[in-house]
Amino acid sequence: MGWVRTLRVQSSVTFIEVNDGSCLSNMQCVMDLEAEGYDQVETGLVTTGASIWVQGTVVKSQGSKQKVELKVIKIVAVGKSDPSFPIQKKRVSREFLRTKAHLRPRTNTFGAVARVRNALAYATHKFFQENGFVWVSSPIITASDCEGAGEQFCVTTLIPGSQEAANSPVDGIPKTKDGLIDWSQDFFGKPAFLTVSGQLNAETYATALSDVYTFGPTFRAENSNTSRHLAEFWMIEPELAFADLNDDMACATAYLQYVVRHVLENCKEDMEFFNTWIEKGIIDRLSDVAEKDFVQLTYTDAIELLLKAKKKFEFPLEWGCDLQSEHERYITEEVFGGCPVIIRDYPKDIKAFYMRQNDDGKTVAAMDLLVPRVGELIGGSQREERLEYLEDRLDELKLNKQSFWWYLDLRRYGSVPHAGFGLGFERLVQFATGIENIRDAIPFPRVPGSAEF
Amino acid sequence: MGWVRTLRVQSSVTFIEVNDGSCLSNMQCVMDLEAEGYDQVETGLVTTGASIWVQGTVVKSQGSKQKVELKVIKIVAVGKSDPSFPIQKKRVSREFLRTKAHLRPRTNTFGAVARVRNALAYATHKFFQENGFVWVSSPIITASDCEGAGEQFCVTTLIPGSQEAANSPVDGIPKTKDGLIDWSQDFFGKPAFLTVSGQLNAETYATALSDVYTFGPTFRAENSNTSRHLAEFWMIEPELAFADLNDDMACATAYLQYVVRHVLENCKEDMEFFNTWIEKGIIDRLSDVAEKDFVQLTYTDAIELLLKAKKKFEFPLEWGCDLQSEHERYITEEVFGGCPVIIRDYPKDIKAFYMRQNDDGKTVAAMDLLVPRVGELIGGSQREERLEYLEDRLDELKLNKQSFWWYLDLRRYGSVPHAGFGLGFERLVQFATGIENIRDAIPFPRVPGSAEF
Numbered sequence: 001m002g003w004v005r006t007l008r009v010q011s012s013v014t015f016i017e018v019n020d021g022s023c024l025s026n027m028q029c030v031m032d033l034e035a036e037g038y039d040q041v042e043t044g045l046v047t048t049g050a051s052i053w054v055q056g057t058v059v060k061s062q063g064s065k066q067k068v069e070l071k072v073i074k075i076v077a078v079g080k081s082d083p084s085f086p087i088q089k090k091r092v093s094r095e096f097l098r099t100k101a102h103l104r105p106r107t108n109t110f111g112a113v114a115r116v117r118n119a120l121a122y123a124t125h126k127f128f129q130e131n132g133f134v135w136v137s138s139p140i141i142t143a144s145d146c147e148g149a150g151e152q153f154c155v156t157t158l159i160p161g162s163q164e165a166a167n168s169p170v171d172g173i174p175k176t177k178d179g180l181i182d183w184s185q186d187f188f189g190k191p192a193f194l195t196v197s198g199q200l201n202a203e204t205y206a207t208a209l210s211d212v213y214t215f216g217p218t219f220r221a222e223n224s225n226t227s228r229h230l231a232e233f234w235m236i237e238p239e240l241a242f243a244d245l246n247d248d249m250a251c252a253t254a255y256l257q258y259v260v261r262h263v264l265e266n267c268k269e270d271m272e273f274f275n276t277w278i279e280k281g282i283i284d285r286l287s288d289v290a291e292k293d294f295v296q297l298t299y300t301d302a303i304e305l306l307l308k309a310k311k312k313f314e315f316p317l318e319w320g321c322d323l324q325s326e327h328e329r330y331i332t333e334e335v336f337g338g339c340p341v342i343i344r345d346y347p348k349d350i351k352a353f354y355m356r357q358n359d360d361g362k363t364v365a366a367m368d369l370l371v372p373r374v375g376e377l378i379g380g381s382q383r384e385e386r387l388e389y390l391e392d393r394l395d396e397l398k399l400n401k402q403s404f405w406w407y408l409d410l411r412r413y414g415s416v417p418h419a420g421f422g423l424g425f426e427r428l429v430q431f432a433t434g435i436e437n438i439r440d441a442i443p444f445p446r447v448p449g450s451a452e453f
Numbered sequence: 454m455g456w457v458r459t460l461r462v463q464s465s466v467t468f469i470e471v472n473d474g475s476c477l478s479n480m481q482c483v484m485d486l487e488a489e490g491y492d493q494v495e496t497g498l499v500t501t502g503a504s505i506w507v508q509g510t511v512v513k514s515q516g517s518k519q520k521v522e523l524k525v526i527k528i529v530a531v532g533k534s535d536p537s538f539p540i541q542k543k544r545v546s547r548e549f550l551r552t553k554a555h556l557r558p559r560t561n562t563f564g565a566v567a568r569v570r571n572a573l574a575y576a577t578h579k580f581f582q583e584n585g586f587v588w589v590s591s592p593i594i595t596a597s598d599c600e601g602a603g604e605q606f607c608v609t610t611l612i613p614g615s616q617e618a619a620n621s622p623v624d625g626i627p628k629t630k631d632g633l634i635d636w637s638q639d640f641f642g643k644p645a646f647l648t649v650s651g652q653l654n655a656e657t658y659a660t661a662l663s664d665v666y667t668f669g670p671t672f673r674a675e676n677s678n679t680s681r682h683l684a685e686f687w688m689i690e691p692e693l694a695f696a697d698l699n700d701d702m703a704c705a706t707a708y709l710q711y712v713v714r715h716v717l718e719n720c721k722e723d724m725e726f727f728n729t730w731i732e733k734g735i736i737d738r739l740s741d742v743a744e745k746d747f748v749q750l751t752y753t754d755a756i757e758l759l760l761k762a763k764k765k766f767e768f769p770l771e772w773g774c775d776l777q778s779e780h781e782r783y784i785t786e787e788v789f790g791g792c793p794v795i796i797r798d799y800p801k802d803i804k805a806f807y808m809r810q811n812d813d814g815k816t817v818a819a820m821d822l823l824v825p826r827v828g829e830l831i832g833g834s835q836r837e838e839r840l841e842y843l844e845d846r847l848d849e850l851k852l853n854k855q856s857f858w859w860y861l862d863l864r865r866y867g868s869v870p871h872a873g874f875g876l877g878f879e880r881l882v883q884f885a886t887g888i889e890n891i892r893d894a895i896p897f898p899r900v901p902g903s904a905e906f
Binding site (some may be wrong): 001002003004020021022049050051053078079080081082084085101102103105106110111114115117118121122125129132134135136137138139140141142143144153154155156157158159160165166167168169170171173175178179180181183187188189190191192193194201204205207208209210216217219221223231232234241242385406407409410411412413414415416417442443444446448449450451452453 | 454455456457473474475502503504506531532533534535537538554555556558559563564567568570571574575578582585587588589590591592593594595596597606607608609610611612613618619620621622623624626628631632633634636640641642643644645646647654657658660661662663669670672674676684685687694695838859860862863864865866867868869870895896897899901902903904905906
């Protein structure tokens with residue numbers, strides 16, 4: 001049972017390529033109209049895109065393209081395909097296919113991406129489960145104030161449901177005497193938002209169950225119309241208790257090598273496809289990642305390397321600057337020849353409040369894992385487990401300590417050194433498939449101006 | 454390494470119960486202050502809730518409560534616990550613990566729930582992966598009009614990010630000349646909402662990859678303050694291509710039996726705990742589910758059974774009514790003695806537009822799987838794959854066909870018989886643990902008036 005990809009009619013023999021999505025290869029079905037025992041069928045219904053049910057005998061293929069083929073005994077047209085079917089044999093652009101997100105999984109590329117994405121997700125669960133991590137669902141909607149300002153989507157019922165929203169007057173929104181939005185009438189009684197990270201919540205479970213991980217959607221209301229950004233993406237965020245930055249880097253390395261190996265072993269055919277059609281050499285590149293040691297160096301050493309570089313950079317840099325993608329690429333691609341690189345101990349001023357301060361007083365125990373082509377794939381850190389340091393840092397950044405009451409509680413009651421990292425799942429899919437645009441790494445991409453399907 | 458659960462001081466010997474969250478049992482650490490080679494420690498820091506690092510020798514336990522214990526050689530206080538630690542040994546109510554959602558995983562009950570929840574999630578992935586299903590991430594934000602009206606959360610950037618939202622004037626919201634909300638200025642250019650189901654999206658992938666499943670968060674802005682409802686919950690939605698209602702029921706049965714068996718085999722200690730403290734007999738009940746055949750009957754037969762029942766129901770019923778929880782409970786608990794029951798072929802007027810019409814013209818190929826105590830655990834159906842039937846049904850229900858263009862396309866191009874079901878993951882957690890309130894089956898529950906943490 002499957003869908004007709006192509007059809008070739010040759011005098012009395014018809015070759016039908018059928019695919020059921022379980023793998024890249026089609027089954028070639030050979031329909032010999034003169035063969036004995038063959039049930040006649042309304043062949044007009046068997047066109048590209050149609051679904052069919054075929055019965056036959058698997059035989060050694062006469063052609064060289066496949067080992068076996070199906071000698072058809074009986075064929076049933078299950079669902080015909082209207083001639084307007086937009087995915088005919090001729091190549092269609094990926095831009096066009098984004099407007100047909102409901103049909104694009106029927107193409108070779110998107111079928112393969114879906115299967116590799118699935119393999120990466122399952123390998124993620126397998127890796128963490130086999131290593132004793134507990135999957136924790138961090139909340140999607142949060143009224144917690146500690147996720148920081150901006151770039152968050154607001155979640156509300158002050159505006160009515162779908163049918164009526166389009167024609168809702170602004171005046172219909174409840175307001176206070178002062179003309180402010182009356183949040184007391186909203187579903188949660190206060191402003192609520194879509195999460196930008198599950199980390200702080202994961203920390204609460206790590207300091208109870210030891211090792212945990214999240215794997216769920218996160219959101220950024222960032223107005224970036226690039227090939228690297230999505231408004232809705234899936235994140236994997238492990239959190240390790242009784243662990244420092246070295247443990248964290250070891251975990252990130254082991255994780256990445258595990259999932260890459262899993263895909264190379266379990267998605268051979270799809271990977272050959274990517275290697276041929278999407279990114280030449282991707283199999284070798286991934287094999288290197290799976291086998292070689294990752295380079296580790298400090299941010300300070302990285303700056304020194306970059307300052308000594310003969311290359312001219314667009315963005316000049318000095319100690320204290322954030323690394324730009326051109327710098328990261330230079331390090332992974334030119335200095336270390338395509339090997340993943342972990343840079344650690346970044347200046348505290350360019351990193352988040354929760355990262356653990358190093359003894360030098362200037363840097364924090366942060367790490368970024370960089371890979372060629374994609375750049376930063378993983379960002380992590382040891383978390384500040386010392387109550388007084390964390391409170392000082394919040395004060396320094398003028399963040400409201402009250403909002404962080406529960407996060408600070410973790411440091412008040414049996415605090416432990418702990419560390420974790422975050423990985424954008426669609427970046428991993430890009431890395432593993434060679435797909436250039438992140439919109440093609442998720443079934444239904446959400447970007448500025450578009451949340452169709 | 455772990456957290457001190459309790460501490461008993463007896464003259465020169467101190468017993469410390471340490472737990473690291475990896476299992477229910479504590480490790481009893483015996484600290485003999487007079488023993489040779491024992492490093493003195495500031496024992497004042499080792500209190501309930503503190504984190505410690507202990508080194509010692511595992512020896513046969515002197516007590517009867519545990520087989521082994523740790524003879525302490527060295528102990529290090531890692532993180533002290535403030536005396537205000539709210540979870541002391543005495544029993545605390547689950548209502549109270551909901552206000553301490555960041556610390557409650559350190560209790561026996563919530564640690565066990567977290568582990569069983571994790572086991573159920575992993576078993577879900579294992580079951581589908583082992584059976585060739587592809588995990589598909591259905592979108593969380595959707596501007597698609599076809600999810601139906603009401604009970605949806607609106608997702609918007611017309612209201613600014615967290616810090617400023619609280620003091621935002623209603624007048625700050627962009628409006629059109631007519632005073633309506635100006636959606637063209639919103640992030641997605643039109644009203645967008647949180648998904649209530651990934652099914653329609655899953656169908657697009659099932660009709661390309663054959664068998665798929667989703668496992669992700671879904672949302673209902675329903676103002677129900679009950680022990681059975683959450684505003685944010687996780688759903689599992691498999692979708693099978695070339696499948697009818699019988700295949701669907703078989704899949705639901707095999708799935709449920711698989712995950713229940715997985716938990717019974719892999720969470721023995723936690724299940725014993727639930728059996729003793731939360732719901733007596735739960736292990737037997739689950740074992741029955743894992744082994745016995747499920748009862749199947751049609752809605753029409755169920756009505757007949759109920760009409761003949763000696764029992765008096767609060768809600769009287771006749772053919773065409775939706776079954777109330779009292780009816781469902783009577784059927785599973787009294788008629789079929791605690792066995793899961795699948796009721797099929799419901800009247801079309803009480804079921805969703807996408808369900809396949811049966812030949813009788815009155816019923817649809819829908820099924821509900823009912824279990825004792827929880828009621829409806831799974832709801833599914835064969836989907837209407839015939840374009841003309843589906844269009845007629847949309848017209849009949851006065852739904853806007855234009856909105857469903859891509860959903861109808863699936864019937865236009867190689868349509869196939871397909872079926873699927875949905876299962877609320879937290880209901881499954883309740884079913885498998887005996888936890889009464891659904892708010893205790895998810896780490897951070899979201900309900901009307903509360904999205905804390």
